[in-house]
Amino acid sequence: xxxxxxxxxxxxxxxxxxxxxxxxxxxxxxxxxxxxxxxxxxxxxxxxxxxxxxxxxxxxxxxxxxxxxxxxxxxxxxxxxxxxxxxxxxxxxxxxxxxxxxxxxxxxxxxxxxxxxxxxxxxxxxxxxxxxxxxxxxxxxxxxxxxxxxxxxxxxxxxxxxxxxxxxxxxxxxxxxx
Numbered sequence: 001x002x003x004x005x006x007x008x009x010x011x012x013x014x015x016x017x018x019x020x021x022x023x024x025x026x027x028x029x030x031x032x033x034x035x036x037x038x039x040x041x042x043x044x045x046x047x048x049x050x051x052x053x054x055x056x057x058x059x060x061x062x063x064x065x066x067x068x069x070x071x072x073x074x075x076x077x078x079x080x081x082x083x084x085x086x087x088x089x090x091x092x093x094x095x096x097x098x099x100x101x102x103x104x105x106x107x108x109x110x111x112x113x114x115x116x117x118x119x120x121x122x123x124x125x126x127x128x129x130x131x132x133x134x135x136x137x138x139x140x141x142x143x144x145x146x147x148x149x150x151x152x153x154x155x156x157x158x159x160x161x162x163x164x165x166x167x168x169x170x171x172x173x174x175x176x177x178x
Contacts, residue, residue, distance in 0.1 A: 061086045062151055067165040068097065074170040075103040076137070081144065089123075089153040096144040097130065097166070101137035108136040108171040113164065120162045123152040134171050 003011075064087055066080035077100045087093055101107050111131040115121045126132075130145035137143060151162070 060089065060157070062089055062155065062159065063087075063161040064093070064151075065161060065163045066095075066097075067163060069165075069167045070109075071167065071169045074109050074168055075107060076101055076109060076168060078166075078168050087151060089151040089155050092127075092148065092150045095147045095149070097147065098142070098144055099130075099135070099137065099168075100142045101140060104139045106136055106138050108134050109168045110134045110171050111166045111168045113166050116163045116165070117159065120155060120159050123155040123159075124162060124164070125150050125152055131166060 063084055065084045066082060068078045068080055070076050070078045077098075079098050081096050081098055085093065085095070110133075113129070113131045115124050126147065126149045128146055128148040130147065135143075135145065
């Protein structure tokens with residue numbers, strides 16, 4: 001006896017739901033991340049390789065503003081050593097951010113960067129950034145974390161201010177003994 005048409009249809013619907021769930025959970029995040037990094041969408045910065053050099057330095061000035069925050073689950077203080085800086089497009093900037101672990105154990109965090117306005121994302125070229133990888137701080141450790149970047153001189157003239165925002169999130173610890 002063959003299954004009824006309703007049971008066949010229900011089976012296909014169940015397979016479809018499971019397939020959509022698997023796609024959403026396992027395939028979409030890496031695809032979305034790659035798309036954002038490639039296009040600069042969602043404030044994800046395009047990474048400059050260490051060998052790349054900025055073009056000529058332009059006479060005009062652009063203001064870089066820095067915004068920092070820490071997720072509630074991370075016992076750190078985090079701030080930029082500068083609130084803002086005026087830069088010439090093409091000029092390499094070396095900046096640092098002050099981070100302190102307030103916990104009595106080692107804690108690992110990861111900074112997620114964002115750049116606005118979105119139209120400026122493709123023109124901010126980072127060659128070094130603490131946001132490229134996880135950071136583990138020992139209990140009570142204080143660190144100044146570096147960022148080296150430049151603004152591509154091709155930045156549209158209409159953009160006068162760029163905001164770089166970093167938010168640190170706690171990462172799973174493997175009860176690291178540092």
